[in-house]
Amino acid sequence: MFQPSEDEIQSLVAQMTMAEKVDLLSGRGLWKTASIERLGIPSIVMTDGAYGVRYSTTQIDAGDNDEDSLRAFLELVGQQGDGSDGMFGATRPATCFPNGNLLGCSWDIDLAYRMGAALAAECQDFDVHLLLGPGINIRRTPLAGRAYEYYSEDPVISGDIAAAVISGLQDHGVGASLKHFACNNSEIERTTTSSDVDERALREIYLAGFERAIEKSAPWTVMSAYNPLNGIQAAEHHWLLRTVLREEWGYDGLVVSDWHAIKDRGAALNAGTELDMPESQPRKARLHATIDAGDVAPEIIDAACAQVLAFVRKCKMHERRDTAADLDAHHALSREMAAESIVLLRNEDKALPLDAGCLCELLVVGDGAVTPVIQGSGSATTNPYRVDSPFVQIAARAKDGFKVRHLPFSATAQVDTAASIKAIVEAASHADVIVVFAENEKSRHGEGNDRDTLKLAASHDALITALAGVGRKLVVVLSMPDTVEMPWIADVDAVLASFYAGQGGGEALARIMFGEQNPCGKLSASMPARMQDIPGWHTYPGEHGRHVYSESIFVGYRFYDLKAIAPAFPFGHGLSYTTFAYEAIDLDQREIGTDAHCTVRVTVRNSGSVAGKEVVQLYVRPVAPGLKRPIRELKSFAKVDLQPGEAKTVSFMLTQRDFRYFDTSRSAWVLDAEAFVIEAAASSRDIRLSATLPCRPEAVPPPVITPNSPTAVVFAHPKAVAALVHFFVATLSISSAEATSLLAKTKGSFLGFYDTLSWYVGDSLKESDIADVFAQLNDDYSRA
Numbered sequence: 001m002f003q004p005s006e007d008e009i010q011s012l013v014a015q016m017t018m019a020e021k022v023d024l025l026s027g028r029g030l031w032k033t034a035s036i037e038r039l040g041i042p043s044i045v046m047t048d049g050a051y052g053v054r055y056s057t058t059q060i061d062a063g064d065n066d067e068d069s070l071r072a073f074l075e076l077v078g079q080q081g082d083g084s085d086g087m088f089g090a091t092r093p094a095t096c097f098p099n100g101n102l103l104g105c106s107w108d109i110d111l112a113y114r115m116g117a118a119l120a121a122e123c124q125d126f127d128v129h130l131l132l133g134p135g136i137n138i139r140r141t142p143l144a145g146r147a148y149e150y151y152s153e154d155p156v157i158s159g160d161i162a163a164a165v166i167s168g169l170q171d172h173g174v175g176a177s178l179k180h181f182a183c184n185n186s187e188i189e190r191t192t193t194s195s196d197v198d199e200r201a202l203r204e205i206y207l208a209g210f211e212r213a214i215e216k217s218a219p220w221t222v223m224s225a226y227n228p229l230n231g232i233q234a235a236e237h238h239w240l241l242r243t244v245l246r247e248e249w250g251y252d253g254l255v256v257s258d259w260h261a262i263k264d265r266g267a268a269l270n271a272g273t274e275l276d277m278p279e280s281q282p283r284k285a286r287l288h289a290t291i292d293a294g295d296v297a298p299e300i301i302d303a304a305c306a307q308v309l310a311f312v313r314k315c316k317m318h319e320r321r322d323t324a325a326d327l328d329a330h331h332a333l334s335r336e337m338a339a340e341s342i343v344l345l346r347n348e349d350k351a352l353p354l355d356a357g358c359l360c361e362l363l364v365v366g367d368g369a370v371t372p373v374i375q376g377s378g379s380a381t382t383n384p385y386r387v388d389s390p391f392v393q394i395a396a397r398a399k400d401g402f403k404v405r406h407l408p409f410s411a412t413a414q415v416d417t418a419a420s421i422k423a424i425v426e427a428a429s430h431a432d433v434i435v436v437f438a439e440n441e442k443s444r445h446g447e448g449n450d451r452d453t454l455k456l457a458a459s460h461d462a463l464i465t466a467l468a469g470v471g472r473k474l475v476v477v478l479s480m481p482d483t484v485e486m487p488w489i490a491d492v493d494a495v496l497a498s499f500y501a502g503q504g505g506g507e508a509l510a511r512i513m514f515g516e517q518n519p520c521g522k523l524s525a526s527m528p529a530r531m532q533d534i535p536g537w538h539t540y541p542g543e544h545g546r547h548v549y550s551e552s553i554f555v556g557y558r559f560y561d562l563k564a565i566a567p568a569f570p571f572g573h574g575l576s577y578t579t580f581a582y583e584a585i586d587l588d589q590r591e592i593g594t595d596a597h598c599t600v601r602v603t604v605r606n607s608g609s610v611a612g613k614e615v616v617q618l619y620v621r622p623v624a625p626g627l628k629r630p631i632r633e634l635k636s637f638a639k640v641d642l643q644p645g646e647a648k649t650v651s652f653m654l655t656q657r658d659f660r661y662f663d664t665s666r667s668a669w670v671l672d673a674e675a676f677v678i679e680a681a682a683s684s685r686d687i688r689l690s691a692t693l694p695c696r697p698e699a700v701p702p703p704v705i706t707p708n709s710p711t712a713v714v715f716a717h718p719k720a721v722a723a724l725v726h727f728f729v730a731t732l733s734i735s736s737a738e739a740t741s742l743l744a745k746t747k748g749s750f751l752g753f754y755d756t757l758s759w760y761v762g763d764s765l766k767e768s769d770i771a772d773v774f775a776q777l778n779d780d781y782s783r784a
């Protein structure tokens with residue numbers, strides 16, 4: 001057992017040679033840290049990923065670095081497939097849970113925690129100490145190749161779900177790696193394109209989810225990202241990793257690089273990326289040279305080694321070698337998770353649930369019904385130990401006299417699309433209900449590739465349109481990494497968004513279709529009507545190596561609200577087989593000041609006839625804020641389970657931060673608005689109840705003034721007039737009335753104050769004199 005005390009860790013570091021230190025900071029092979037037998041330091045094992053354990057026996061068991069490891073790694077992350085084509089090679093079967101894109105729609109913290117615990121059991125079973133997830137990059141654009149791994153376009157859901165997954169893992173002895181820190185939101189030239197993001201958007205959107213997750217769950221590791229952020233590689237970003245992560249947030253775990261992300265090892269170490277993964281002989285050699293040149297201080301090397309040792313100690317202390325994962329139980333959990341997350345987007349005339357008793361014939365169309373796309377492709381791809389077929393699950397629910405047929409239809413290779421569609425339409429004319437399994441266009445997607453379209457596979461749009469003309473009940477099931485355009489939406493009866501539902505998705509879908517499960521997922525990212533509506537579309541994906549996040553803080557629903565654009569389906573939307581009445585909202589505060597919290601209580605009743613769960617969303621809408629802000633922002637949520645007729649009251653605690661914006665001119669979170677409207681909502685576009693909370697804003701210092709400030713800005717300063725009159729009297733030997741009327745002459749000029757003043761006083765007053773007066777005023781306020 002490796003359990004050194006803090007002092008023993010320091011002593012181990014003191015005994016290490018420089019070569020051993022460089023080894024320890026550089027990993028061993030693709031998936032381990034280095035062991036140092038001489039000092040009794042063991043190695044630990046890590047692997048991907050966020051929704052399933054991908055344990056490669058060839059890469060992990062085979063051991064140390066070899067020439068092929070780079071190729072093996074590149075093939076893995078660059079794969080274009082969902083694992084159904086035999087690419088798993090020697091990967092151990094494990095549970096493939098719903099991917100982040102679907103788990104986000106659960107809005108269910110408990111479920112996320114249970115997935116974390118199950119992943120921990122599988123890691124313990126495989127002797128893995130650290131799982132490389134969850135990833136919570138904001139789904140800024142649905143085109144992002146890795147959108148499928150991530151939870152949301154909003155930092156509150158991202159942070160809370162991640163915290164639950166991390167706690168589930170770590171409470172059961174397996175470390176998590178919260179990734180990719182930060183702003184790895186696109187796959188296009190992902191290691192070189194700089195994400196150029198203004199600080200307010202960083203603070204309020206892109207870093208906020210990380211901050212929230214770290215505060216709630218203290219992940220053992222944070223993984224720095226591939227991309228540069230505002231021109232500096234994330235792994236080498238001093239402000240990001242030291243100022244924000246360590247100093248402001250107090251993070252005390254290990255920072256690990258993304259795989260081969262580090263370009264300048266010395267710079268990365270100085271900035272705070274302690275562990276360089278995976279092992280790279282060239283980078284090790286370069287680090288030696290950097291150290292020899294004196295470019296990394298010995299204290300930084302030693303502190304990083306101590307950090308790695310503390311992490312190894314944590315891993316070894318929590319190791320549970322005798323764990324046997326219960327894969328059947330995990331399969332049941334994956335089904336439950338999918339069933340609790342799939343989103344019923346549309347349900348005209350109660351098309352769903354289907355009534356097995358009265359159906360005569362159900363036609364199921366599409367290859368996805370028998371070989372479902374259950375996950376995305378890339379480093380997260382898991383070898384599912386078992387996969388539910390939606391068709392088998394649907395057929396299993398057929399009652400006497402009920403006929404279920406399946407017709408294949410591929411998302412890629414149709415021999416003759418027109419002929420296939422014609423034959424399916426012909427068969428459909430005899431069916432009572434048609435269920436089509438549709439998929440997104442497959443040309444580019446997954447890790448390493450952003451999509452270049454939001455379209456379905458072209459033949460799928462044509463198929464759905466043709467089937468809509470048959471006049472039978474038509475249900476569409478969508479499997480996709482993130483949203484797709486649905487040109488046929490008004491012509492179909494029901495749509496289920498299953499995203500990437502994991503290995504239990506087939507059973508979950510069948511349960512929802514037949515009403516054994518009431519759908520209760522809600523969208524965790526907006527679905528724009530068309531690709532051109534995506535926020536920041538006009539600057540995506542950047543040029544000349546820079547990607548300006550031009551929409552700033554207006555990401556996702558914040559943008560659609562601001563621009564009054566109707567999305568196809570808004571953030572937070574999801575239908576149920578029952579209805580919910582929002583009956584009361586009440587606040588425990590009569591106003592919000594700089595030190596108070598506010599508890600909000602919302603009463604919701606199940607006003608329909610079947611049991612169901614409602615995701616109650618709490619938004620805060622500032623009235624007359626000091627800076628331009630999103631119209632409303634999600635601040636909290638709760639999933640409530642209600643029997644027919646039952647009502648429950650849920651409480652939400654709004655903290656100071658929930659009311660504040662980040663003011664970059666003051667580098668602070670500021671409370672400044674006339675009031676806040678607290679909204680209880682069924683979606684971001686379905687506000688059911690609201691209550692107004694007046695605000696007692698904090699005193700905001702006046703803007704800094706200079707001789708070039710417009711005169712209106714100078715006059716708005718509460719002390720400027722008095723100070724200037726006093727100064728004119730003393731310097732120009734005039735009366736106070738004369739000074740006042742001199743000052744009045746400058747009023748109304750949009751030019752700089754000194755430019756205007758000097759018109760009347762020539763050079764009897766110098767610009768530097770006015771600068772001194774103003775500096776004193778500015779100083780008074782910054783001291784106050």
Ligand code: BGC
Nearest residue numbers: 048077132179180258259379
């Ligand atoms: C990905 C990480 C992953 C790592 C190891 C990288 O390409 O960005 O998310 O954990 O590979 O597979």
